[in-house]
Each structure stands twice: as structure tokens, then as C-alpha cells.
Amino acid sequence: MGNEVLSNLMTESEAFPPSEEFAAGANATAALYGEAEADREGFWARQAERLHWETKWSQVLDWSDAPFAKWFVGGRLNVAYNCVDRHVESGHGDQVAVHWVGEPGDTRDITYAELKTEVSKAANALASLGLEAGDRVAVQLPMIPEAIIAMLACARLGLTHSVVFGGFSPAALRSRVDDAAAKVVITSDGQYRRGKAAPMKANVDEALEGAATVEKVVVVKRTDTDVAWTEGRDLWWHELVGSQPPEHAPEAFDSEHPLYILYTSGATGRPKGILHTSGGYLTQAAYTHDAVFDHKPGEDVYWCTADIGWVTGHSYIVYGPLANRATQVVYEGTPNTPHEGRHWEIVQKYKVSIYYTAPTLIRTFMKWGVQIPASYDLSSLRVLGSVGEPINPEAWVWYRENIGGGAVPIVDTWWQTETGAIMISPLPGVTSAKPGSAQKALPGIGAKVVDDSGAEVANGSGGYLVLDRPWPAMLRGVWGDDERFRQTYWSRFADQGFYFAGDGAKYDKDGDVWLLGRVDDVMNVSGHRISTTEVESALVSHPTVAEAAVVGASDPTTGQGIVAFVILRGNVSRDEAKGETATAALRDHVAKEIGPIAKPRQIMIVPELPKTRSGKIMRRLLRDVAENRAVGDVTTLADSSVMDLISSGLRSDK
Ligand code: WT7
Secondary structure (H helix, E strand, C coil): CCHHHHCCCCCCCCCECCCHHHHHHCCCCCHHHHHHHHCHHHHHHHHHCCCCCCECCCEEEECCCCCCCEEEECCEECHHHHHHHHHHHHHHCCCEEEEEECCCCCEEEEEHHHHHHHHHHHHHHHHHCCCCCCCEEEECCCCCHHHHHHHHHHHHHCCEEEECCCCCCHHHHHHHHHHHCCCEEEEECEEEECCEEEECHHHHHHHHCCCCCCCEEEEECCCCCCCCCCCCCEEEHHHHHHCCCCCCCCCCEECCCEEEEEEECCCCCCCEEEEEECHHHHHHHHHHHHHHHCCCCCCCEEEECCCCCCHHHHHHHHHHHHHCCCEEEEECCCCCCCCCCHHHHHHHHHCCCEEEECHHHHHHHHHHCCHHHHCCCCCCCCEEEEECCCCCHHHHHHHHHHHCCCCCCEEEEECCCCCCCCCECCCCCCCCECCCCCECECCCCCEEEECCCCCECCCCCEEEEEECCCCCCCCCEECCCHHHHHHHHHCCCCCCCCEEEEEEEEECCCCCEEEEEECCCEEEECCEEEEHHHHHHHHHCCCCEEEEEEEEEEECCCEEEEEEEEEECCCCCHHHHCHHHHHHHHHHHHHHHCCHHHCCCEEEECCCCCEECCCCECHHHHHHHHCCCCCCCCCCECCCCHHHHHHHHHHHHC
16 A cells, blocks of 8 residues: 555554443443344344334345345335334424524424424425336435435435535536436525525526436525526425425335435546445444434434535434434534534534534634634533544544543544445444544444455554445445446455455554545545546546646645646647636636535646656655655656656746
8 A cells, every 4th residue: 555645644642431420321332342243133133123114124134146235135114204203103293303503593493293294295295296216306405404304205205315415516416417317306596605695596407407307396495596497397395395285104115225326436537326225224324323422312412514415414414313313403504604603602502412523624623713612611512423534633632622521432433425324433431532543343343454465454554444244334336337336346355355445544553443544546625525537527628728637635624635737738828827817717617517625725737747657647746746745756657857847847837
């Protein structure tokens, strides 16, 4: 593996054992590891008992067609019934499911009984459009209750949802709609962002021009923004859903019925549709939400700050917490609107007890200053979580001291869109936590760090992270592309049958796992996965660009920042190429092609790119430039003077 990854090794510091008091009341126990090890399938069968099954399974796992897994074979259940109705039937209809907080300050509390009515009406509405189980529905919505209701209504009818992050461009939405052949798109008129209403439906309209599969567009009114209307295609949510009967009888579906597709970046440019199914996914989402966050239904107030456009929002806002009868906060806006204490104001108001966020946001809070959280009452917090990228020990310690009052457990949770649910994490009340380490595969999960040949490395050594056993929430494939599924995840260690996660990792002296970042051409910007190739394709689609190479350079706030090296076409004059306008236009172009999250932090106009004799771009060298380091070994370059040319060109441009 690359030196840049190994050089990233973090120092192993002091551990924080759980308090006796916390350990005494914790959902998880140390015994779980041994129980799961002794009988893995029996362990997962017990976890599946958390759910209501219309028909019980006859076999826990069928791995005979590996890498295509079947979990809880023959079992039948309705995912929405499990997340909503059964809590009402067990007498908790009046419990608040969602404390929703809108960015402009409007709020809405939704009880489980109300959620059941809303989901039933929405299900009746979607059924009235002629949708049938197995059809795909695309959802591009801001963080409003209707986003959760729409997803659950799909699940209730066996429709497969494909949620597309609200910040994605029309082109990105269109490619996802086409790939899944979605029949219906659910969106809103607009969305609030930093105190302003921004259009949403206008983007959807642009995306859907000439889209062959889309029959209806359902529009939630959120910002009262004027919208164009396509008669016969567009329907208002409040009219369509508002007029439906409040009862809907849920039908049970096969445990392996497709629940959702969620697109994620891979090493190549084209996003992959990650497919998740029902019974195994919900089992692991519920189990991990219970064990990792120590969630107590009816007592805790839980808040996951992710957007439903990402997998964290799917598993830890919608499916896991609702299956576990959580009361949770859902916040629509950005953390500094209208002020930098917004999150802490919400924690104080709703007495949030479990808070789950990303390292990039923790580092942003650090920048804003300790005086901000210090002026709120955060004493309700008892578990803090982190996800999306390695959390540096300084941020971990800051989080514990300034948000957790120096006492609460922090869970650093490693997982992926593909894994569907948390895989590696400390267990609060059990694990002695180490800042910066995700530590140990959860009971029931098998993870290893291996070398190039697939052999497990010794403690103190680094290598590749693999998952060596199937798990219930694992992806069931890449939508419409079995070959890509095998190739991407199962070919690297085919002999051993390991799942290749794409992350570098190491064991410390105790055998705890430390994640070290991606080993493929995937960048992690603020916890969002973006492939270098995807951004390169966007850049070369601009008429002035001849060639482009993109690297992720380390960034103190966002983890990595996107840095692009661009060769302009011969007919672009040197003057045109110079200055802010050329690079600003390219940054905007990338935002338009993919979305604002993919905007390069920096674009450098260069005369050449460093390539090997076989024409492969040596990103390692470009990363050296982007991170202001001495350029490394250039001996494998086809032309070793290229790096001098790049460096001198950069100097003269400044
Ligand atoms: C990639 C997956 C899982 C939900 C959010 C991201 C990185 C994720 C951690 C962590 C170190 C982490 C990995 C992984 N990652 N969590 N706790 N420590 N790295 O989901 O977009 O599918 O990205 O995020 O590189 O492969 P995703």
C-alpha cells in the first residue's frame, strides 16, 4: 500500500474506559462478542426477532450464490409496519417520533400515530398513481417530514426508493432516474439554504426534460416558490396525499424484496446504484442503532445530523431509529443558520441525549470556538457519535470535552453505503475508547486488516480493510450491473472470498482497528464520497479543457479538499487562461455537472500532467504539489522533467 496512507498513521494515545454507572445500564455487553462468535447465524436470528415478521424465515443465511447473499430466507415482513404501525399497536401512538425543526424556525412534532396516518395516506396516493411493488421512485427533497413519509410510503408498498441528495445537479439526478428507470419523482417547490429559499423543482424540471420513464412528479410545497407546471405530469403532494383515506393495510414482502437503491461514487466516474433489501437490512440497522447508541425507546431523544440523501440518513434517521421507536430531532437547515449555536440551542430545547454527526462538522465547531457550545445547557447528552471519515484525536478529545462535558462515551462508527449499517465501532458501556480509532468489528461482524496477498497483518502493521463474512445489511448488488458488483468488491481478494472495502487500515498493539482513508481513487470531502474520475470527466466536458487530473489533498476542516490540475486546449489563449475568471468558470462548471459538493477547492492550470509510460496519471506526485510537499520519486514517469515544468509553471503564475 501507498506510503501516503501509512504516513497517515495516527499516534495511539490514552484510552477512556466507560463509567461503571454507564456500563451497568448499557444495552450492549461484552458477552455479545463471544455469543456471536460461537454461533453467528443464531446471533443474527436473535437480532431479527427485534422485528415483526408476518412469516418467519426458514433459513438465516443462504450464501450458496456468493457474493449474492440471501438473509432470513422465506421470511416476510413489511418494513414500514415495523417502523410505524407496530409502535402504535403496542400503545405508543402518542409518543413523538419526530421533533422536526425547520430552518426558518417553524417546528412540527409528529407522533407515531400521526406518522402512521401520514404514511398510510402517502401510500394510498402512490398506489393511486398505478405504482406496483418493485417499481422505482426517485426522491429529491430537503430535510422535511415528507422526505421520511415518502420513503416509508414506498417501503409500505414495496416500491424501491432512490433518494438523490438535494444538492445534486440536474445532470446527476437525471442519470440516477434513468439508471433505475424511475416512474415517479417526488420533490419540493424549493428548499431553504442559509436563510434563503432556493429552487428545487426547477432543477428537477431541467433534469427530466425528455426522461423516458417518468410518468408523474409529485411536488411538496415548502418555500412557496413559483414553479413551472407540466399538466398531466405534475401533482401537488398536498392535493394528492391530502385527499386520501387515512387507513392503509400493509402487505408483507419477501425478506429479500428490494427496499432502496442509493448511488455512490466509486473509483470510476459513473456512480453505482447500491441495492439494499428488506429483512436483513432492517435487522442490522435496528440492532446497531440499539447497541452502538445505547438507545432507550421512550427515554432518549436522538439526533443524527445527516441528510436523508446519504446512507446515514437512511439507516440512522429513517430505518434504524424508527424500527426502535426512537424520539428524534430532524433539522432542516445548516448548522450556522441563523447563528453558530443552532445545534446546541436545539440540543438544549429538546434535551437531546444521543447526538451523531461527522468529523468535518466537529472541526467546524472547533473553529467557531468553545464559547458557543459553552453558553448552552448540553447536560442531556449521554452518547456522542461520529461517522464519515477518520476522526482525528484532537477533534475527538474536543468533542468529548466541550460537547460531552468530559464524560460521555464517543462512538466512532465505520461503515459504508455498501455495508448498509455500522460495522466497526466501540460499544458504549463496554469498550475502553481510544480517540481516533473505530476499534473493533461489532458482535456478528467479521473484519480484518490484510496485506496484498490477503494474509492478516500483525498488530502494529497496516494494510487493507476487508470483511471476511457476509452480514445482514450488506449490499445485494449494483443495480443492473452484476459484473461491476463482482469486480469492484469481490475480485481483489477473490481467493479468500473477502469483501474489499477500499479503505486502508492498521492494527495497533492491542489489535484495535484504525482507519486510514481510501486506497482507491475516491476522495472523502466532508464525509462525502466523490471519485477523482467523476470530477475529471466534468472538467474535460468544458470546452476550454484538454486534460484534467484531480486529487484529494488533506484539508484541516473537510478532511480532504479537491484539487484539480488542468491543461487547457491549444486554442485558449494564455491571457484567457490566466486569472480568476478561467478557474472560477471551471469550478462553476463542475458544480453544474455534479453538484456544489464536488467544486474543486483549487484549480491549477498546468502545461503537462505526470504520466507513467503506460499513460497512467501519477496522482501521488500531484498530491505532493497540492499539499506543498517536496515531490516524491519521479523515476517511473515517462518524462521525468514534467514535474519541474508543473512546479515552475505554478510559480510563474502566482
Ligand atoms: C467511506 C464510506 C457510512 C456513512 C457515511 C459515509 C469513510 C466512514 C468512517 C470512520 C474512517 C470512515 C471510509 C468509507 N468512513 N466512516 N468512522 N472512520 N473512515 O458513507 O459515503 O459510503 O463512505 O467513508 O472511507 O469507505 P459513504
